[in-house]
Amino acid sequence: MTAFPKTSALMARGAAFLGTEYAILCGAMSWVSERNLVAAISNAGGFGVIACGAMTPELLDAEITGTKALTQKPFGVNLITMHPGLFDLIAVCARHGVSHVVLAGGIPPKGSVEAIKDFGAKVLVFAPTLALAKKLLRSGADALVIEGSEAGGHIGPVSTSVLAQEFLPALADEHVVFVAGGIGRGEAIAGYLEMGASGVQLGTRFACATESIAHPAFKKAFFRANARDAITSVQVDPRLPVIPVRALKNKGTEEFTAKQVEVAKMLDEGAVDMMAAQLEIEHFWAGALRKAVIDGDVERGSVMAGQSVGMVTQEEPVADIFAQLLAESEAALSRR
Numbered sequence: 454m455t456a457f458p459k460t461s462a463l464m465a466r467g468a469a470f471l472g473t474e475y476a477i478l479c480g481a482m483s484w485v486s487e488r489n490l491v492a493a494i495s496n497a498g499g500f501g502v503i504a505c506g507a508m509t510p511e512l513l514d515a516e517i518t519g520t521k522a523l524t525q526k527p528f529g530v531n532l533i534t535m536h537p538g539l540f541d542l543i544a545v546c547a548r549h550g551v552s553h554v555v556l557a558g559g560i561p562p563k564g565s566v567e568a569i570k571d572f573g574a575k576v577l578v579f580a581p582t583l584a585l586a587k588k589l590l591r592s593g594a595d596a597l598v599i600e601g602s603e604a605g606g607h608i609g610p611v612s613t614s615v616l617a618q619e620f621l622p623a624l625a626d627e628h629v630v631f632v633a634g635g636i637g638r639g640e641a642i643a644g645y646l647e648m649g650a651s652g653v654q655l656g657t658r659f660a661c662a663t664e665s666i667a668h669p670a671f672k673k674a675f676f677r678a679n680a681r682d683a684i685t686s687v688q689v690d691p692r693l694p695v696i697p698v699r700a701l702k703n704k705g706t707e708e709f710t711a712k713q714v715e716v717a718k719m720l721d722e723g724a725v726d727m728m729a730a731q732l733e734i735e736h737f738w739a740g741a742l743r744k745a746v747i748d749g750d751v752e753r754g755s756v757m758a759g760q761s762v763g764m765v766t767q768e769e770p771v772a773d774i775f776a777q778l779l780a781e782s783e784a785a786l787s788r789r
């Protein structure tokens with residue numbers, strides 16, 4: 454008998470899909486979602502996801518091995534579709550028998566979904582529009598994550614509440630859909646479950662858990678910040694489409710503007726093509742995030758955070774965060 458019967462009932466399909474007790478994913482966060490946080494999430498009954506980011510196949514291999522040593526429970530691996538070694542990374546997942554792969558950062562390249570399904574894993578994808586979501590689900594994706602602009606990290610232009618209203622009535626009867634972006638409390642989880650979501654994905658709320666290896670200065674910046682401090686990056690050159698990133702405002706935000714000017718100039722001079730220019734920008738983010746998460750340079754690094762950051766006020770063990778979220782969700786559903 455579960456302690457949260459109403460929540461568990463609404464999460465049943467998502468939990469069965471993930472092989473977990475609760476259909477709560479901790480979205481992959483580059484540098485943050487490594488073995489310690491991932492295992493802690495899975496051990497608490499949720500679903501941890503390793504952020505592969507720019508890792509080499511060797512590093513991913515070591516991270517999966519390390520995670521397996523810390524948990525017997527299911528966890529996933531998040532791969533960025535534009536990674537030049539995507540298929541080598543998929544091969545690493547296959548060797549480890551990874552059960553779920555999340556493809557993030559753009560439309561999955563030809564053959565990637567098939568390559569993952571070939572070794573028996575389930576594929577989760579992101580889709581910015583309903584039409585694309587339907588196409589990806591038709592062509593083999595097993596589940597969908599819809600992520601609104603309230604989220605931390607790379608974001609799309611539409612809020613979670615609007616995406617949920619567009620996608621859930623159209624897809625939730627037949628498909629497993631997880632809702633992400635701006636979720637800081639259980640009442641919001643209850644709301645999306647009632648709308649038909651199979652589960653939810655949170656990042657910001659878990660980034661500063663006790664088990665997270667993020668630098669104390671990174672965590673302190675989260676505890677001090679309010680929703681309005683988590684702002685989106687701006688695009689300075691219309692020819693250089695950069696995916697907006699939500700992070701806490703600091704000096705690094707200004708340096709990103711300067712970086713874009715520099716890359717646009719390289720484009721002008723023909724020193725790089727558009728693909729290389731966009732990769733330059735992504736490398737900038739990976740480096741800037743590392744600076745903040747690992748080195749603790751929260752002034753010049755990128756402190757990626759969602760708008761729910763105002764609800765993150767102290768360091769807490771993952772299990773306590775789960776207990777709070779589930780109790781809030783259950784109380785909300787019990788009032789109905």
Ligand SMILES: Cc1cc2nc3c(=O)[nH]c(=O)nc-3n(C[C@H](O)[C@H](O)[C@H](O)COP(=O)(O)O)c2cc1C
Binds near residue numbers: 636654
């Ligand atoms: C610090 C940070 C780093 C992130 N890095 C990634 C990433 O590498 N890949 C990815 O798919 N999503 C990334 N995200 C997004 C999360 O996986 C998750 O979807 C998001 O945080 C959910 O919204 P929330 O922040 O409002 O909870 C990141 C988010 C944060 C806060």
